Amino acid sequence: MSSCCSTPKDGTCPPQTNGPGLCPACGKKGKSVTTLTVKSLVRDHSRVSASEPYSFCRTVGCDIVYFSGESSFRKLDVKVRVGLKETEDPIPLCYCFNYTREDIRRDIQANGTTKILERIKEEVQGGFCACEVKNPGGSCCLGEVTRTIQQATRAIAVLPIPDGDA
Numbered sequence: 001m002s003s004c005c006s007t008p009k010d011g012t013c014p015p016q017t018n019g020p021g022l023c024p025a026c027g028k029k030g031k032s033v034t035t036l037t038v039k040s041l042v043r044d045h046s047r048v049s050a051s052e053p054y055s056f057c058r059t060v061g062c063d064i065v066y067f068s069g070e071s072s073f074r075k076l077d078v079k080v081r082v083g084l085k086e087t088e089d090p091i092p093l094c095y096c097f098n099y100t101r102e103d104i105r106r107d108i109q110a111n112g113t114t115k116i117l118e119r120i121k122e123e124v125q126g127g128f129c130a131c132e133v134k135n136p137g138g139s140c141c142l143g144e145v146t147r148t149i150q151q152a153t154r155a156i157a158v159l160p161i162p163d164g165d166a
């Protein structure tokens with residue numbers, strides 16, 4: 001998956017912190033996110049310390065979204081619904097252009113295919129994505145979108161689908 005967040009101004013997208021810590025609630029290893037991501041998505045940005053490295057918990061069902069050594073933010077503290085943590089619709093996939101799992105399913109059920117991935121890619125290539133400040137994971141959604149399309153396609157077709165992963 002090519003990275004869409006390599007902005008022309010600032011080539012390095014993911015921050016190099018001391019590495020992600022373990023979630024205080026579920027104990028699973030988090031994923032490093034930038035302070036900018038946390039500040040952009042938490043309701044009370046003033047609670048986000050600029051000097052603490054934050055991690056994002058990806059565990060489905062775990063209530064903690066972001067945590068650092070000294071604080072944590074739960075689902076209620078975050079402005080958007082975290083698709084990765086949800087099992088019921090609406091499950092947001094692409095936060096920059098507002099596509100949900102339901103959009104993909106509906107498209108595939110109606111047409112057998114979907115152009116959503118291509119549409120997102122076009123925008124990404126045009127430089128219009130803002131994953132770092134819109135996606136709670138702080139990273140590009142294309143991997144998640146691709147996976148959802150594959151699942152939805154398998155769900156309606158018995159035929160094996162050609163693997164389009166490059």
Ligand SMILES: [Zn+2]
Nearest residue numbers: 023026057062
């Ligand atoms: Zn957790």
